[in-house]
Amino acid sequence: SCCSLLFLSCQKKIYNNVENGFIDISDWSFQRDGEIGLKGNWKFKWLEDNSRFINSDYNYENWDIIKVSGHWNYKVQNAFGYCWLRCKIKNNQNERLGLYLFNANSSYKLYINNELKMQNGEPGNNRKTTIPQAIPQYIQIPNTEYLYISWKISNFHDCNGGPRFTPIINTISQIKYK
Secondary structure, three states, X not given: OHHHHHHHHHHHHHHOEEEOOEEEOOOOOHHHHOOEEXXXXXXXXXXXXXXXXXXXXXXXXXXXXXXXXXXXXXXHOOOOEEEEEEEEEEXXXXXXXXXXXXXXXXXEEEEEOOEEEEEEOEOOOOOOOOEOOOOOEEEEOOOOXXXXXXXXXXXXXXXXXXXXXXXXXXXXXXXXXO
């Protein structure tokens, strides 16, 4: 019926929402409910760079919040700069999962559980050290209880900067067809 369809679509939105840098997908059925877009409120650190930001145990609780997907222009009143984003995911360990990302403006490195898993261009800290690139990518994600995503994005070339597209999680077999 129409009401149950409305309920199911509302229910999905709850699961598709990162809140304060965290999302629980442990009970999500990818076969029944489809992919998950990691949109919502990610943790955000502007114009600071620290190699410890990729560490799973790094405490980023006092970081600011930014909406993913979108541009950071509204938040920092500037298109040019760099940031780090963090998201902790309680993982679904019942399926082989993948992560798909169309791109980010204008270069990025994405780490999962301390390991570099995706990169587009070279996300530097100024125009000279930043090399833009926009190639869609997918990877298989680790089958661990928690996933810690650390995502550095740099933009010194485009009129909008930041996490332009939402990272998507689905079964690895479905992610390949994006």
